[in-house]
Amino acid sequence: MGKNTDIMNDFALQELKRIYSTYDGWKITPQAQGTGYDSLVRLERMNEGHRDIVKVLVTFNKEMPKKLLEELNKKEKSTDGMVLRYDFAVIAPVNADTSVLPAGMKIYPMNSFEFKGNELTWVKKKVAKAPVAVKTAA
Secondary structure (H helix, E strand, C coil): CCCCCCHHHHHHHHHHHHHCCHHHCCEEEEEEECCCCCEEEEEEEEECCEEEEEEEEECCCCECCHHHHHHHCCCCCCCCCCCEEEEEEEEEEECCECCCCCCCCEEEEEEEEEEECCEEEECCCCCCCCCCCCCCCC
């Protein structure tokens, strides 16, 4: 059987792995699905005797989805007595409206998408050009 994901889900996973590498021990678990491609993801790893938990809202909307924002800030209780260290973050396209986010919230811009006005556009990889020689006065 083939993979049953959409290209937008692939971009979201790529952004998550860019920031929270599985090489660093992060385990990614989907938590809640919003409208469209918005999702809430839980990342967890063991680090120096603590369990690090990061809840990340991944959105492709210009405005932050209120329902998932409420879920984002909810902490869970440890069932095994382990000390939990929580962090919260948002991954959104460049130029998304993040004004409703609380102060101190980590905001990571997507490398692949940006808003130009109200339109979500895909940012193609830019080809590096050779530097141009500048003529100086003698």
